[in-house]
Amino acid sequence: MRAFLIVGNKAVTKPFNLNDLAGSAGRMDIICRCIAQALFISHGIRKDVEVYVLLLGEPDPPKALKIVGSEVRYMAPDERNVGGIIRRALSLNVDKKWRKSTPGVYVARKNLCDLLEELNVRYDVIYLREDGFDIRKVACMLKNPLFILGDHLGLKEEDEEIVMKYAEMIVSVSKLSLQADQCIVIVHYELDRC
Secondary structure, three states, X not given: OEEEEEEEOOOOOOOOOHHHOOXXXXXXXXXXXXXXXXXXXXXXXXXXXXXXXXXXXOOOXXXXXXXXXXXXXXXXXXXXXHHHHHHHHXXXXXXXXXXXXXXXXXXXXXXXXXXXXHHOOOOEEEEEEEEEEEXXXXXXXXXXXXXXXXXXXEOOHHHHHHHHHHOOEEEEOOOOOOOXXXXXXXXXXXXXXX
């Protein structure tokens, strides 16, 4: 298994306009691309992948999404389709327990500590950052990794401090700052080679 946790600093926590994913939805377009790149392969879905998204935008943060590749149905890789599935999940009233929205998609009221406390039991926490170990040198050693990365804003200082308490390793896919969805593609590529 492998998993990704994407922090959406401005991604809204209420149903949003599908025609404005990049604007009024708080860069939900980035979140949609990350989910698509994490889950989809040609003519299928990666069954051994889970995607977690922490939404920190207005008006009701935090909210978390969990997308389980082996359970997902009715999802296509385009931003609008993924956005519609997220919008539906955000229409539910939630507490700290995962609530199913659509097949393979769950929503809960969880913050970063809650998520990492839950996921640290099942996954080895890996923080993706430009100054980390070259993924090519460590990819084949990673067992059940959870890769944490931020959206276009990265991680806030206080969130990075929380991640560092759980992270077993800091890994880099490039010395350059790449887009989050590009990082996910590179991670898959390197792990698929092992």
